[in-house]
Amino acid sequence: MDERGPGYRKKVRIIQLSLAGEISHGLCVSNLACRVGSELKLSAEVCHKLAVAGFLHDVGKLELRRYMYGHEDDTLTIEEMKYVRMHADLSARILEENGYPSDLVEWVHCHHENCDGSGYPRNLTKESIPLEARILRVCDVFAALTSKRPYREAFDPDTAVELMIDEIKNYDLRVFLAFLRVIHRSDLNQILDVGETRQTVHRLIYEQASQ
Numbered sequence: 001m002d003e004r005g006p007g008y009r010k011k012v013r014i015i016q017l018s019l020a021g022e023i024s025h026g027l028c029v030s031n032l033a034c035r036v037g038s039e040l041k042l043s044a045e046v047c048h049k050l051a052v053a054g055f056l057h058d059v060g061k062l063e064l065r066r067y068m069y070g071h072e073d074d075t076l077t078i079e080e081m082k083y084v085r086m087h088a089d090l091s092a093r094i095l096e097e098n099g100y101p102s103d104l105v106e107w108v109h110c111h112h113e114n115c116d117g118s119g120y121p122r123n124l125t126k127e128s129i130p131l132e133a134r135i136l137r138v139c140d141v142f143a144a145l146t147s148k149r150p151y152r153e154a155f156d157p158d159t160a161v162e163l164m165i166d167e168i169k170n171y172d173l174r175v176f177l178a179f180l181r182v183i184h185r186s187d188l189n190q191i192l193d194v195g196e197t198r199q200t201v202h203r204l205i206y207e208q209a210s211q
Contacts, residue, residue, distance in 0.1 A: 022058055025143055030054035031191045032139035032182065037132070039178040050132055052100075053107045057136055060090025085120045088112050103130070111136040114170040126172060134172040138164075138179045157188055 033054035037047040064087055092109035096102075110133035113119035115126035119137075126134070145160035155163065161180070168176065183191070 022061060025147060026055040026058060028143040028147075028191060029057060029136065029139045032143065032179070033132075033135050035182045035186065035191075036135050036139060036175065036179050039182050040131075040135070040175070042132075046132065049101065049104050050107075050135060053104050053111075053132065054136060054139060056095060056100075057091060057108045057111050057140065058087060059094050060087035060092070063087075063090050063094075085112070088121050103132075106130055107132040107136060109133075111140055113137065115172055116169045118170065129172075131172070131175070134175045135179075138171050138175050141170075142179070142183075157183065 030051045031054070034047045034051040037050045042050070064084060088109055088111060092105050095105045095108055107130055109121070110124060110129050113122065113124040113129045113133060114137070115129065115134065117123050117125040129137075141164060142157075142160055145155045145163060146157055148154040161183075164171070164176070
């Protein structure tokens with residue numbers, strides 16, 4: 001019998017389901033980034049690295065869970081938002097400490113940088129942002145917009161693209177056009193829902209949370 005009570009179990013369940021959401025998001029970004037890389041004629045090795053970077057780009061958020069428990073993105077204070085923005089640094093540090101290639105680590109570190117210099121954590125401009133990080137940026141935003149959040153429903157793909165066009169200054173135009181070609185000729189359900197993989201991930205998380 002678990003003596004820690006229903007409150008503790010509820011907290012564990014919320015954290016586990018949040019983790020399931022991060023895994024699903026990572027799989028989506030991974031799928032998209034690999035395809036966009038291929039569309040841009042990058043080597044098979046680089047596309048493979050992009051797939052790995054896409055899956056792990058937000059791993060630093062795991063270290064923020066205890067601090068941010070019970071908070072959602074639309075209710076964060078300025079100070080809390082600064083803390084959340086540390087996740088790119090944390091992700092890069094975790095990957096570096098676990099022996100991932102230095103170029104992959106740098107892509108993950110830069111995945112929230114914008115081409116106009118308005119991104120974070122280092123306010124880099126296009127020339128200083130690796131191409132692969134620019135790919136991750138576009139794929140990450142699309143995956144986030146087309147996912148349901150506690151404070152909003154998921155946007156349909158067409159609306160998500162329109163919202164991204166409104167912020168086109170953030171993106172590398174060549175990457176964005178390659179991304180559009182990919183999503184227009186791909187099965188978006190396969191990319192966004194990641195098929196049976198997503199269902200399996202959620203099933204395993206539910207099983208762990210209910211034990």
